[in-house]
Amino acid sequence: GAVVSQHPSRVICKSGTSVKIECRSLDFQATTMFWYRQFPKQSLMLMATSNEGSKATYEQGVEKDKFLINHASLTLSTLTVTSAHPEDSSFYICSARPRGRGVEAFFGQGTRLTVV
Amino acid sequence: SQQGEEDPQALSIQEGENATMNCSYKTSINNLQWYRQNSGRGLVHLILIRSNEREKHSGRLRVTLDTSKKSSSLLITASRAADTASYFCATALNTNAGKSTFGDGTTLTVKP
Numbered sequence: 001g002a003v004v005s006q007h008p009s010r011v012i013c014k015s016g017t018s019v020k021i022e023c024r025s026l027d028f029q030a031t032t033m034f035w036y037r038q039f040p041k042q043s044l045m046l047m048a049t050s051n052e053g054s055k056a057t058y059e060q061g062v063e064k065d066k067f068l069i070n071h072a073s074l075t076l077s078t079l080t081v082t083s084a085h086p087e088d089s090s091f092y093i094c095s096a097r098p099r100g101r102g103v104e105a106f107f108g109q110g111t112r113l114t115v116v
Numbered sequence: 117s118q119q120g121e122e123d124p125q126a127l128s129i130q131e132g133e134n135a136t137m138n139c140s141y142k143t144s145i146n147n148l149q150w151y152r153q154n155s156g157r158g159l160v161h162l163i164l165i166r167s168n169e170r171e172k173h174s175g176r177l178r179v180t181l182d183t184s185k186k187s188s189s190l191l192i193t194a195s196r197a198a199d200t201a202s203y204f205c206a207t208a209l210n211t212n213a214g215k216s217t218f219g220d221g222t223t224l225t226v227k228p
Binding site: 006034036042043044045046051091095104105106107108110111114116 | 147151156157158159161164203204206208215216217218219220
């Protein structure tokens with residue numbers, strides 16, 4: 001159990017377009033999901049915390065209008081990179097916390113975004 | 117310094133040798149997890165150790181946790197070329213309900 005699926009795994013988009021990344025908990029309900037970003041050869045940095053039915057909480061320095069997060073159900077959170085630019089190219093990864101299981105969180109396999 | 121620092125940053129060993137990676141952190145934690153990441157790929161969860169545990173094993177992996185020193189170690193025994201990857205520790209704090217803070221990672225190269 002505790003499988004988190006991200007889609008797509010890879011996406012290439014043109015500069016100025018928007019890209020949506022989905023994070024799904026397949027076999028559990030997740031009241032909280034987290035979005036991370038990883039630049040090449042660097043560690044993962046938390047971008048925002050997504051709570052089902054409420055607004056996401058963004059980390060300092062992360063533009064909420066650029067990185068739109070929607071957690072519309074207990075099994076799905078989406079991250080939309082709006083008006084993407086080449087500097088947004090990165091590896092984006094989500095994690096989900098099962099409801100009622102304390103602080104454990106499970107990670108998706110990540111999405112490689114390339115903006116050309 | 118950031119929560120979840122690892123050392124060494126890079127480690128190169130011969131196949132069959134053991135590899136030890138360390139992780140230090142600064143605040144109280146609920147649990148600490150170790151992950152592996154192959155180049156350009158997603159995270160693979162290795163082991164989670166809770167703050168009330170001192171040692172856990174999984175196959176060739178051994179993780180220790182010393183909460184008094186705020187440190188953890190990951191030991192890979194009898195390493196294989198396929199173990200070549202980056203290894204990250206991630207700490208979940210008591211008050212952050214699942215949010216994990218990642219260390220900078222250790223890049224392990226196992227030479228055949």
